Amino acid sequence: MGCELLQMRTQRRKGIFIPWMFVLGVFALRETKAALHNLETQFTGLAITDNLPDIIFNVWVDGQLLFSYDTQNKELLIKLGWAYPPLKNKLMEKLKEHLQQGGEDDLRRFCAYWMVSYNETWEVQTTQITVFCELDGDIQVDSRMRVGFDGETVCQLDEQSEGWVTKKSEVTRFCNYLEESVQWDRILVDECPRFLKIVLELFHLKENEPPEVTVSRHDGLDGKITLFCTARGFYPRPILLHWEKDGQMGVWGKETSSGTLPNADATFYLQLTVELELSDTGDGYTCVVEHCELGVPAVYPGHRSQEHNEEEGKRQGDGRAKGRKLPSGTQEVH
Numbered sequence: 001m002g003c004e005l006l007q008m009r010t011q012r013r014k015g016i017f018i019p020w021m022f023v024l025g026v027f028a029l030r031e032t033k034a035a036l037h038n039l040e041t042q043f044t045g046l047a048i049t050d051n052l053p054d055i056i057f058n059v060w061v062d063g064q065l066l067f068s069y070d071t072q073n074k075e076l077l078i079k080l081g082w083a084y085p086p087l088k089n090k091l092m093e094k095l096k097e098h099l100q101q102g103g104e105d106d107l108r109r110f111c112a113y114w115m116v117s118y119n120e121t122w123e124v125q126t127t128q129i130t131v132f133c134e135l136d137g138d139i140q141v142d143s144r145m146r147v148g149f150d151g152e153t154v155c156q157l158d159e160q161s162e163g164w165v166t167k168k169s170e171v172t173r174f175c176n177y178l179e180e181s182v183q184w185d186r187i188l189v190d191e192c193p194r195f196l197k198i199v200l201e202l203f204h205l206k207e208n209e210p211p212e213v214t215v216s217r218h219d220g221l222d223g224k225i226t227l228f229c230t231a232r233g234f235y236p237r238p239i240l241l242h243w244e245k246d247g248q249m250g251v252w253g254k255e256t257s258s259g260t261l262p263n264a265d266a267t268f269y270l271q272l273t274v275e276l277e278l279s280d281t282g283d284g285y286t287c288v289v290e291h292c293e294l295g296v297p298a299v300y301p302g303h304r305s306q307e308h309n310e311e312e313g314k315r316q317g318d319g320r321a322k323g324r325k326l327p328s329g330t331q332e333v334h
Contacts, residue, residue, distance in 0.1 A: 035236040035292065037062055038134040038142070039196035045127045061199055062237050064262050126150050133192035143188040147178070157184055209235045209267055210293035213300045215286075223278055229287030229300065230271045233263065240290040241272040244299075252285070253277055 043057045055071040069075070127149055134142040144158035154168045155175040164184075166175040178184065211234035218226045229241055237260055245252055258271040276282055287300045 036134065036136050036141075036238050037196060037200055037236070038132065039192060039199065041131045041192070043129040061196070064266070066199065131187060131192055133188065133196060135193055135196055138197075140189065140193050143192065145184060145188060147175075157188070208293050209233055211239060211270075211289060211291055213287065213289055213298070215300045217282060225276045225280060225282040227274050227276070227282065227285055227287075228271060229273070229289075230269075231289055231291075232269050233265075233267045234291055234293070235267045236292065237268050238292070239268070239270055241270060242288050243272070243274050244286050244288055246284040247286075252280070 038061070040060045041057065042060075043055060046054050046056070056068070058068045059066045127147070128151075129145070129147050131145050132143065133140060145156070146153050147155040149171070152168075154166070154171045155178060156165045156167060157163070157178075164175045164179050166172050211231035213232075214228075214230050216228045216230070218228070220226065227243070229243070231239060231241060239260065241257075242249065243252060243255070244250075253274045253276040255272065255274045257273075258269070260268050260270045263269055272287065274285075288297050289300060290297045
């Protein structure tokens with residue numbers, strides 16, 4: 001996938017910043033493998049009395065919960081059990097130490113200011129800050145941040161805007177505070193992607209895995225035929241599946257997709273189904289799968305010859321196609 005390098009904003013603003021992004025800097029950072037990965041951090045502040053709010057934050061990498069922390073019980077939980085244990089333990093120690101020594105207080109004061117700015121009365125209130133960034137290899141392709149109150153977005157910042165966009169006029173004072181006091185641009189274009197790269201370095205310990213693909217068929221009592229294409233155990237996450245009939249793309253019936261879902265071993269799963277028209281016999285269908293570990297698009301059941309795939313690989317300029325066989329484990333169930 002080709003992506004243009006986003007222009008990095010260099011404007012610096014005075015004020016606080018969220019320091020926990022730098023905790024993982026104690027580890028060496030090597031070049032990460034080229035793939036699309038994203039990091040989403042969500043801070044949720046809950047205020048019930050006039051005390052500083054309790055903060056809960058969760059961090060997801062590629063849609064999987066990486067760790068969570070609660071300022072009330074001081075408990076840090078790392079969710080990815082397949083991480084290398086010594087690094088996992090070191091990470092937990094450093095994160096917990098840093099959060100308790102500084103980052104936690106900054107977050108609580110920030111949320112308290114937000115709640116007072118929006119509502120002077122201390123009732124049950126919830127504020128949420130979401131930070132998101134996405135990398136294609138070493139290139140940042142997306143970044144955005146939003147602040148919400150009781151589930152409603154009130155301020156938003158992304159790469160396309162020159163500053164914070166206020167969604168509700170009554171919180172202009174708070175959004176101005178964000179604009180003037182916090183180095184959010186630094187978080188979006190520096191800290192978030194750097195944190196993501198380090199996390200990938202620590203937890204991307206699995207080798208890339210090609211999908212194991214099966215194609216099956218179900219004949220319903222009503223005479224309708226449903227075809228299933230299932231890809232299992234692949235890593236990294238990006239994958240494309242589509243149906244062809246006699247080698248041609250088209251719309252052959254009602255298609256549904258499971259969406260790409262995580263497995264317990266940190267690989268992924270995807271199923272694509274098509275319910276054919278009553279007049280369709282179901283003959284001549286193949287499922288075409290594209291994944292970085294396949295080199296060239298692979299066809300299931302494997303009706304295309306290896307020479308066909310080699311020629312397609314040459315046409316696409318992919319040198320990996322030469323001599324590569326289609327993955328085993330393909331089957332057709334009638």
